[in-house]
Amino acid sequence: xxxxxxxxxxxxxxxxxxxxxxxxxxxxxxxxxxxxxxxxxxxxxxxxxxxxxxxxxxxxxxxxxxxxxxxxxxxxxxxxxxxxxxxxxxxxxxxxxxxxxxxxxxxxxxxxxxxxxxxxxxxxxxxxxxxxxxxxxxxxxxxxxxxxxxxxxxxxxxxxxxxxxxxxxxxxxxxxxxxxxxxxxxxxxxxxxxxxxxxxxxxxxxxxxxxxxxxxxxxxxxxxxxxxxxxxxxxxxxxxxxxxxxxxxxxxxxxxxxxxxxxxxxxxxxxxxxxxxxxxxxxxxxxxxxxxxxxxx
Numbered sequence: 435x436x437x438x439x440x441x442x443x444x445x446x447x448x449x450x451x452x453x454x455x456x457x458x459x460x461x462x463x464x465x466x467x468x469x470x471x472x473x474x475x476x477x478x479x480x481x482x483x484x485x486x487x488x489x490x491x492x493x494x495x496x497x498x499x500x501x502x503x504x505x506x507x508x509x510x511x512x513x514x515x516x517x518x519x520x521x522x523x524x525x526x527x528x529x530x531x532x533x534x535x536x537x538x539x540x541x542x543x544x545x546x547x548x549x550x551x552x553x554x555x556x557x558x559x560x561x562x563x564x565x566x567x568x569x570x571x572x573x574x575x576x577x578x579x580x581x582x583x584x585x586x587x588x589x590x591x592x593x594x595x596x597x598x599x600x601x602x603x604x605x606x607x608x609x610x611x612x613x614x615x616x617x618x619x620x621x622x623x624x625x626x627x628x629x630x631x632x633x634x635x636x637x638x639x640x641x642x643x644x645x646x647x648x649x650x651x652x653x654x655x656x657x658x659x660x661x662x663x664x665x666x667x668x669x670x671x672x673x674x675x676x677x678x679x680x681x682x683x684x685x686x687x688x689x690x691x692x693x694x695x696x697x698x699x700x701x702x703x704x705x706x707x708x709x710x711x712x713x714x715x716x717x718x719x720x721x722x723x724x725x726x727x728x729x730x731x
Contacts, residue, residue, distance in 0.1 A: 444519065445541070446470040449527040450488050452604065453611035457527040457548050458490065460615020466622070468499060470515055474530065475503040507537050516540055523626070526580065527614060528607075530559075535582040543626055545580040548614035550607070552576060552592055554640040557585035562606045564643035565597070566668035567650075569660075572596050573606075575614045577621055579632045584642075588632030590621050600695045602667045648673040653690070659700035659708045666693045677705070681729055688725070689713040 447458055447468040454473075461467070471494040479486045491501050502515045510516060521541040526533065527548040538545050551561035552574040558564075565573045574594035581587040593613055597606070624630035651673040653662055666675050675690035692711035700708065706722075713719045714729065 444469060444521050445523040445525060446472055446516065446521055447525050447527070448472040448529040448533070450474045450490060450530060451528050452607040453528040453548070453550060453614070455490050455493070456608050456611025457525075457615040457618065458493075460612060460619060461525070462497070464619045466619070467497070468525070469519070469521075471499050471501045472516070472529070473501060473503055475505060507531060507534055510537070525618065527611065532584075533580065538580055538582065546590070546618070546622075546625070547578050547580050547585075547587070548611070548618065549576045549578055549585055550610035550614070552594060553578060553585060553589060554635045554637060556641055556643045558643040558645075560643045560646045562603050562610065563646050563668040566601075566603060566606070567664050569664050570597065573610075575610050575617060577614065577617050578635075586635070586637075588634045590625055590630060590632050591617055593617055600667075602670055604671070646673065651675050653677050653705055655704065655706040655709075657705045659697070659703035659705060662690075662693060662705045662708060663695055663697075663700060666690065667695065679729060686729075687715045688729075689715075691719055 445466075445468050447461070447470070449455075449458065450473045458468075471490065473488050473491050476485050476487045476491075478484065491503070494501050500515065504510065504514070516537060517540070523541045523543045524537075524545040525548075526545060528550075533545065549561065550573070551557075551565065553576040556564050562573075572594055574592055576592045577590040578585070579587045579590065595609070595613065601609075621630055646669070651665065651669045653665065653675055654677055662675065669675060675693075677688050677690070679686050679688060689712060690709055691713055692709075694708040694710055697703070697708055709722045711719055711721055712725050714725065
């Protein structure tokens with residue numbers, strides 16, 4: 435990063451969640467602190483629906499970084515913080531909202547994005563979950579320059595890694611964020627100096643992943659065990675795995691809270707062979723053995 439940019443901190447960071455937190459932490463450790471954090475609005479959480487701020491916002495306020503939490507980036511007025519000063523760069527990591535072309539055109543050097551897949555594979559809103567659901571052995575992180583199409587822009591750099599067979603989506607988010615932050619720190623000086631030219635993606639190799647929905651978490655006790663392992667890794671803690679049983683003339687939802695991820699050769703087994711713990715609707719968590727004795731006999 436140029437001395438001028440570092441001194442004036444004329445970049446904004448867009449992001450929410452573990453991946454974004456890891457990227458931002460890596461940037462700040464390297465001396466690159468944003469002038470502005472753009473993140474999602476505070477939202478109700480928990481049983482009592484208390485209004486809670488994103489963790490990244492709390493961190494930013496503790497470090498005296500201004501925050502901005504628009505419901506949408508469409509039709510922002512000239513008085514918005516994004517128009518408040520001549521930004522050199524925007525950096526995006528797991529922001530979760532489409533960024534209009536008007537916003538992309540604000541910073542002098544455009545907008546860079548940390549995307550947790552080896553683009554052009556897994557463009558879209560759920561690259562980490564989709565990699566795990568597909569059972570891929572490897573994945574990676576791409577640093578790209580955003581354009582007005584979804585994950586379509588040219589690539590600055592990429593780095594691949596082997597997926598731990600027992601990892602879950604939460605751990606992968608952190609791992610991709612750490613790697614993405616390291617890559618950003620390495621390439622930013624060269625990009626801003628104009629000595630690193632982004633390379634267009636091979637659009638013929640594009641794959642697109644879909645938004646994760648609650649329905650994806652539904653299984654049965656006879657679902658293939660290998661599929662259950664993949665789903666558990668990709669969908670825990672949200673939307674979680676669950677199945678239904680008929681109990682006392684009612685349909686009861688059972689949440690799967692633990693499965694055996696270390697068991698190999700699961701192509702010939704089913705869900706009931708690897709589920710370890712469950713939480714019946716309205717009840718406390720219990721072992722699957724206790725559940726079977728109480729509900730399936």
